[in-house]
Each structure stands twice: as C-alpha cells, then as structure tokens.
Amino acid sequence: MINILRKTVEGIYNIAIGMFTVLKHVGRSPITSSYPDVVPELFPASRHRLALTVNPDTAEHLCIACKQCERICPDTCITVIGDPEKKGVIKDFYLDHGLCMFCGLCVEVCPTNCIINTVDFEMSEYSREDLIYDIDRLTLTQEQSRFYFDFKEIPKPKPKPVKVPAAATAVPAAATVQEKK
Ligand code: SF4
Ligand code: SF4
16 A cells, blocks of 8 residues: 555656756757758868869869878768879879768868868768769869858969960070070
8 A cells, every 4th residue: 555655756756857947948948950841050160062162263173182181081082183284283083982081181171272162061862872972063163162262261263374385485586686686
C-alpha cells in the first residue's frame, strides 16, 4: 500500500516538473527557422561550397595555378592543372566536394583570393561523381564574384599586368646607331 502511494506521489511530482518546463517556454519565440520555406541568412565567414572567383571588373580568372591549395589540402580533393604553355595560367581545376571537410585551409593559403567559400550549402547530388566540380562549375560569374568580394570584405584584385612581347620593347640596333650620330 505504502509502495503504491509513494509511486503515485512520485508520478504526480514528475508530471508537475514536466508541465513546469513546458510552461516556462510557452511565451518564447521559436529559435528554429522553417527551412526550406525560410532560407537562413549566413555569415560571410561561413564555409560552404567552394568556388573560384574572377576579377569583378575585368573578368580575368584569378587563379595563377600556383598549386598551393592542392598542396595544403588534407583530403587531397583539389587537382590544379596549369597551362603548360603559359606560366601562371589555369587550364583546369577539379575539386571533389564529396571528400572536402570544409576546413578552409585552401582559402587561407590562396595568394590571390581566388578560391573562396560561398554561402551555398544546398549541394545534394544523386551520385558522388557529380560532387566533383570542374573549372566551369567552380568559376563564379563577374557579378557573383563582385557580390562575394563585397560580402566577405575581400580587397578588390588589381588587373594583371599586360606582358609586352620582348620584340616590341627591343630598340632596333640601327635606330640606336642613328641616335648616337
Ligand atoms: S576546405 Fe579543406 S578539405 Fe576542402 S578543399 Fe579546401 S583544404 Fe581541402
Ligand atoms: S586557387 Fe589560389 S592557391 Fe589554388 S592554384 Fe589557384 S591561385 Fe593557387
């Protein structure tokens, strides 16, 4: 009998505690958002899909094929292919988002602010192969690049210096002799 009474009192006590906890939260506004109806606003430093930027003013690709991102990536998910005929020019770029752990090391090491994290986290695909992005899928448009340079407060890149062919700068020998006379 005493046992039954003790269990009844304990049950009522536990229900009262549960109800008290519920009542404490009744007046609070929700802290979750109704995704996907409401897409959350993310911070500039949030790390999601990786992308390559271009100069927002000139549309030049900012990758100089230095391979620093490829070397530092702990997951070996980056493959940089430079143009064999033009030093400092990128030919292709592969990034496996299925392997990436979004550590941000590649972004930190990039000397030209070319590789960045975007705020796009909706990257689901039906196959792992589709998570391997090539240079076309990775490269942002001028407008997208401008948005991220402003959003992340990255200093705007300067246009690449125009290389003048050596023949154009060489002074003809005959002209030099003429000038000396
Ligand atoms: S974020 Fe980290 S894991 Fe992902 S590509 Fe960059 S260095 Fe590799
Ligand atoms: S993305 Fe940056 S670090 Fe990677 S190869 Fe291009 S310039 Fe170098």
